[in-house]
Amino acid sequence: MALKLIRKLVTAGVLVFASAAAVSAQTLVFTAIPDEDETKLVERFRGIADYLEEKLDVEVRYIPVKSYAAAISAFRNNQVQLAWFGGLSGVQARSLVPGSQAIAQGVEDKAFYSHIIAHSSTGLEESEELPEELRGKTFTFGSKGSTSGRLIPEYYIREAFNEAPEEVFSRVGFSGNHTRTLRLVESGTYETGAINFSVWNKELENGNVDTDAVKVIWTTPSYPNYQWTIRGDVNERFGEGFMDRVQQALLSMEDKELLESFPRSGFIPVSNDAYKPIEVVGKQIGIID
Template sequence: MRHPLRRLALKGALACALTASFATFTPIAAAQDKVLRVSAIPDEAPTELQRKFAPLGSYLEKETGLKVSFVPVSDYAAVVESLATKKLDLAWLGGFTFVQAKLRTNGTAIPIVQREEDAKFTSKFVSADPAIKSFADLKGKTFAFGSPSSTSGHLMPRFFLQQAGVSPDRDFKNVAFSGAHDATVAFVAAGKADAGVLNASVWDKLVEQKKVDADKVRVFATTPPYFDYNWTVRGDLDPLLVKKLTEAFLKLDARNPEHAEIMQLQRASKFIATRQANYDGIEQAAKAAGLLK
């Protein structure tokens, strides 16, 4: 029979060993067997979003040591809600979607990086009707936006139309929401809308890939620049992991052959740090357009 004092000594030694073990077990190490859940606003076809993310997901796995899972969502609102309810850890958001996420999470959602291009983003107004050459020519016509929550496919184009004295709700014959930028071009090309608007990046990609006949569907106006897309994390994500993710994006270099495919698919020359204040103008535009109370 063991002596009670010996049992106490053994328990004390075990407690000390466990304490020492946990002391060296950092939050990042604790997350090693977990999954980084990532999503993006569905501003393009789901298959295209998956294709664009695959190389970036593999890169983030190497940089963080975590398994990265891309979680498709049905609409823009689902990304916001999933961040707020901790079903997502990292999300690719548009400027307006970020503002919605900030409000939904009581200001805790953190934008960590954006493409350099996103500091001067623009939208393209397109039409296949040769008679449409300006905003004034849109009056009495049918028009297609992207998603109602899209910054570049709805909010900012609506804001600039209103600045030019054109009210979509009052002046257009009909307003449709295609749901995505590439779908807007398809609407216009098929004659389902006399004109539409989409972000400049998707337009350029569709032209490069010859997925749109630029002789038929043409750009007739471009918005002034504004802040748009960013990568946002939920506010209570481990700060060490947030730091790793931020550094991983900032290290991406289009001149590095190992990063070239990622940057090409992300249509980025480089990633730069961003902050909530960059999107104050988006929030103000949303309120002016009546899309936020």
């Protein structure tokens, strides 16, 4: 089947369709949080759509969104039935859709971590503790809804300084995604920032980091992060056992090019319970009610 890309977005970034007929009852639609540049995401998830179509024998469509909130809204409203969420966005989405399940995470997502990076002009060096010298610097998180670009780094900043980030730093920003965070710190627009290790490593390996301008100065302890989450009503729509079939398709993915685009070495089973620590931290710092 020909893969179609629907890009109709309202100004807030929530998906809309040209007509009810745009997506048939037998089309599995999925999205992903926009944690990197859109061109990279479209290329990655077009490949995933083709892969799932072949495995599941149903039409599969990937729809990009402009924000983490838009991905959650699309899942809540049943505009998508499957989503690649971060730890926090997955917890938030599942809380809005009874019966929804985390079904697969990357091998690396079981013990994920974030880096604090700094521009060379700061003179900051890598250390085992968050350095007191961070105080007074400018700092950018990624998206406001990001686990690795906001939630976890903010938690440890609060722990280390016993203050909110706005009180620690002279200026706090939100870049929108990890790639932008890297560019903002690399250019010196912000002196420091938070980025996940996966994006950092991939950009480093691809020669896209000026290591004379930016470096890692601290790394968080590990935490559970990205996962595939599916709505609990997919068996009613697609037939008995469909949720299990989707999970098995993801777990059996072996295409090296697809996996490297995440980048992940493979996918493993996971359940909602694995993300309880994310829920606890989200509530503790006021991101989750």
